[in-house]
Amino acid sequence: MKANYYSVIFSNERSQLEDSKYHEFSNQMLTLVQHAEGFLGMESYRENSGRGVTISYWETLEAIQKWKENTQHRLAQEYGKAVAYSQFTTRICEVLRAYIFNKKENKQ
Amino acid sequence: MKANYYSVIFSNERSQLEDSKYHEFSNQMLTLVQHAEGFLGMESYRENSGRGVTISYWETLEAIQKWKENTQHRLAQEYGKAVAYSQFTTRICEVLRAYIFNKKENKQ
Numbered sequence: 752m753k754a755n756y757y758s759v760i761f762s763n764e765r766s767q768l769e770d771s772k773y774h775e776f777s778n779q780m781l782t783l784v785q786h787a788e789g790f791l792g793m794e795s796y797r798e799n800s801g802r803g804v805t806i807s808y809w810e811t812l813e814a815i816q817k818w819k820e821n822t823q824h825r826l827a828q829e830y831g832k833a834v835a836y837s838q839f840t841t842r843i844c845e846v847l848r849a850y851i852f853n854k855k856e857n858k859q
Numbered sequence: 860m861k862a863n864y865y866s867v868i869f870s871n872e873r874s875q876l877e878d879s880k881y882h883e884f885s886n887q888m889l890t891l892v893q894h895a896e897g898f899l900g901m902e903s904y905r906e907n908s909g910r911g912v913t914i915s916y917w918e919t920l921e922a923i924q925k926w927k928e929n930t931q932h933r934l935a936q937e938y939g940k941a942v943a944y945s946q947f948t949t950r951i952c953e954v955l956r957a958y959i960f961n962k963k964e965n966k967q
Contacts, residue, residue, distance in 0.1 A: 754950070758868065758950065758952055760866065760868070760914060762902055762914075766962075794870055794912065796904035796905070796906055796910065796911060796912055797904070797906065798904055798905065798906070802904065803904060804902065804904055804912060804914070806868060806870075806912070812955075832960060832962075836960070836962070837961075837962050837963070838959075838960060838961040838962060838963070839959075839960050840957060840958065840959045840960070841957070841958045841960075842862070842866065842954050842956070842957045842958075843954070843955050843956040843957075844866055844952035844953060844954050844955060845952060845953045845955060846950050846951070846952050847920075847951050847952060847953060848950070848951040849948060849949070849950045849951075850948065850949045850950075851946075851947075851948045852940060852944070852946060852947050852948070852949075853945075853946040854874075854940075854944070854945045854946060855945070855946075
């Protein structure tokens with residue numbers, strides 16, 4: 752079905768998996784983003800190798816920009832570049848269509 | 860920087876992680892998609908819980924549609940719905956902008 756929202760695909764590779772400061776920032780961002788204007792939701796995956804991705808969903812491009820500029824988020828971004836990630840790619844996307852399949856729901 | 864391509868975010872949950880037929884289909888699709896017209900690349904993550912995501916990148920929406928309709932891919936999709944996945948969401952997106960950070964390259 753037609754969709755009309757935005758996504759940020761943040762593909763990354765952690766420098767090291769043992770990093771208490773990373774978890775501190777990560778938990779702080781997780782709490783903070785829930786209250787960000789226009790935030791719709793997120794999903795996050797991490798493999799044992801250190802490779803992972805976080806995909807967040809947003810109502811507008813302006814909401815993404817505002818979150819990017821959030822002061823606390825900027826500190827986390829700096830830490831990400833300086834320490835936490837050896838590499839990452841951030842892609843800003845427009846979600847054009849979405850299809851949902853749920854076996855439990857389909858059986859009802 | 861500005862980008863001009865498309866992505867398919869396929870977020871899913873495996874019904875069971877032990878499934879040789881799934882791996883057979885998965886390997887077959889991996890080989891096949893590399894030769895699909897307009898295919899740019901993909902990244903895939905799976906957590907031990909069974910939750911995972913595959914993100915593929917494409918030159919055009921037409922290329923995505925053509926891959927969706929590929930006969931062998933359709934068989935894999937049917938298996939996915941009938942057996943492999945308890946739920947999934949497929950999102951078709953336009954990539955508007957992409958930023959790449961690589962510590963090694965930045966140090967050069």
